Amino acid sequence: MLRTLFTRTGSVAALVAVLALSCFATSCGGGGYAAKDMILVELQFLDRGLAPTAPTGTTSLPRNALIGLVFSELVDSTSVNNQTVQIRFGPTFQSVPDGSFQVNGNQVLFDPTVTSQGQPNPPGFEPVTQYIIDIPGVGEQASVIENLDNDPNLRTFFTQFTTSDGWLRELNPPEIERVLFAPDPDPLTGNIPGNGLMGIEFNEAMDPSSFIQGRLADGGNLDIRYQDDTGTMGVNWQNGLAGNEIDGSFTPSPDWKTFWFKPLFSFGQQKLIFTVDIFQGLTDLSGNLLVNPGSFGPFTNDGKGIATGKTIKEEFLTTANQDIAASDADWGSTEEGFLLGLPVSSRQVYIYSYVETDNGTNSGRGQYAPLAAPLIGADINLFVANVTPSSSDGRRVMWSFGAPTMGQKGSVTAVAWGPDSNATFAAFYDNVKLRMGYQKDDNQSLSPSFTGNYDGQPAVIYDGDYQVSQAANVGDAPGHPATPHVSGYTMNFGCNTNGDWNAPLFAASGWYDWPELTTFFEWDPAGSPDTSKKVLLFDASVVEGDSFQQVRGWFGVTFPCSGVLIGGLPLTRMYATYEEDVPNPESNFVAGIQNPEQSVSDTCFTVTRRVSVGQSLFFSAGVGDDTTFGDDTDYLPAVVTPGSQSGGALVEVEYQGADAFDVDPQGNQIVNQAADFTADDVTGQPTWVTDINKADGMKNIRFRIRLISNLISLATARVGKIVIPMIQD
Secondary structure (H helix, E strand, O other): OOOOOOOOOOOOOOHHHHHHHHHHHOOOOOOOOOOOOOOEEEEEEEOOOOOEEEOOOOOOEOOOOEEEEEEOOOEOHHHOOOOOOEEEEOOOOOEOOOOEEEEEOOEEEEEOOEOOOOOEOOOOOOOOOEEEEEEOOOOOOOOOOEEOOOOEOOOOEEEEEEEOOOOOOOOOOOOEEEEEEEOOOOOOOOOEOOOOEEEEEEOOOEOHHHOOEOOHHHOOOEEEEEOOOHHHOOHHHHOOOOOOEOOEEEEEOOOOOEEEEEEOOOOOOOOOEEEEEEOOOOEEOOOOEOOOOEEEEEEEEOOOOOOOOEEEEEOOOOOOOEOOOOOOOEEOOOOOOOEEOOOOEEEEEEEOHHHHOOOOOOOOOOEEOOEOOOOOEHHHHHOOOOOOOOHHHOEEEEEEEEHHHHOOOEEEEEEEEOEOOOOEOOEEEEEEEEEEEEEOOOOOOOOOOHHHHEOOOOEEEEEEEEEEOOEOOOOOOOOOOOOOEEOOEEOOOOOOOOOOOOOOOOOOOOOEEOOOOOOOEEEOOOOOOOOOOOEEEEEEEEOOEOOOOOEOEEEOEOOOOOOOEOOOOOOOEEEEOOOOOOOOOOOEOOOOEOOOEOEEEOEEEEEEEOEEEEEEOOEOEOOOOOOEOHHHEEEOOOEEEOOOOOOOOEEEEEEEEEOOEEEOOOOOEEEOOOOOEOEOOOOOOEOOEOOHHHHOOOOEEEEEEEEEOOOOOOOOOEEOEEEEEEEEO
């Protein structure tokens, strides 16, 4: 491996001079000559001074770290893009992060803090998120990275990393530069525009999560408040606003150096006076505290702001507004004043092959058979002659599982297979790819193409080697009996004539985990699992190992031991050679081969719940607080406090508006189907929307807050307040 050529220089721009030094070791192009094969020889995660900051595969990469790649040859910069260097994240690893590539000599640098258009992107990578880096080799796709002689990258490279919740450390504390307004204050009176914005400018990028409004004693880091002029019976007192906080939200500029404050409505229709207190708790991206906190103002607005409307405000101090039937989040009961996400919890989905293949019209008809796919090994040839396909070709196997089997939505965080006995045998597989996705046809029957079954691109949930340990007992998880009672009689599922060795060993109920997943798949039946047509696909591709494992399997057949498959059962299993896209062997009725086939193997999915919901009752038209203006209501986007969650947790707000609603005997409010409501654009059915403007003109509105925990940090979301502003049309 080449030594690293990334040298600490103090700036990314200085990389150019350093990279030029590497030309002597490589072909400089133009001569039709390559000194060596074009391959990646090194990957490093670097700080802003180009010094290594984390190891490959890190689980806590600072969000603004750089990714450095060193190749064996000078790189053609025109061949570098987000397809030839695939950095991906998201549920199915299809999301492309903002960032830009720099190419100099034989080195490529990816900077997540500058977009490909040259715009600043201070946050860099998403917090506490899994990413993959996939650099395709020649033959994998139409274009790959090339050297200056257009020789393609020969070797595929794949790795993963996980980001932290913070950024690279530096020691310079932030400072306030100024407080400004847009539009500018009146040049004669100095009054600020009532309908304008207030900005706070800093000398460096700031952490948005530190912008918490409120008095210092209440945990706030900045306080924007109408002056308390009660003693002088001033303008604020006369309008009933003396000492009141000005609610609103902060939005950072693209460089995160200026944060713009927008009041819920405006600074006022009268010449109200307010001050701004900024406390030391505001921090930069490295967590350094503000060095020059202080008070600013007083400021007088010009009295030309829009009228102050109403607000629906929920601070989770009581459960009066909670729709208990629809909520599962902690609505202020554990910690008064906070809506809390529930702790992350998991359930096991045990899938027994004989149950799955008995789900046809000929219930109870089936035959057990041990399977050696996909965990094929060379020594299988000592026991089975003429293995087809050849074991040296490896195996790729796909299974389909219906929504009633998978159950409620959640994140698939682990997968295990059911061994044919309590024992497993030591084996090593040096190239395993595991994928998950949805069946595009919402049908468990597989088509004769792996890629053709997927709705879009599958998620690569693991890519690497796999070590199976020798174990005399792999566990004692819940299992099914060895001889279930089926169709009014007890039968020997093995149909064997040589004793019990071929019988299904369901009493040996152990499970063995596939490799620890490098990402998680979001299973969502899109409704009740009992009625949903959603189908999960699990796809395992494994090279030949030194040994093989037998997996519990079951086939649906027309009569026990007949070997003739039942036509009414779905084709739930398909197998091929390693990374092949079509079944191998092909179906052959005369030879008794069906591929895809009506079979499945014992599988266990760990499904982790990480979403909690806090849902309100409907807020209706009326007089006073927490009421709407009726059918004249113009709803504005909600302001949620805090605006940024820690640990990579997320908060999503959805709304539902209605002109009328019915109340069932249990007190749960249901949208009146005959009235206007927020509806799905395609089906017209009542639904929740993320765009609150779709509820404008409706008398009633309710919200639900989805609190999404982070499965890496296990951080749960928390909300202290939600405010929905309304104005009257």
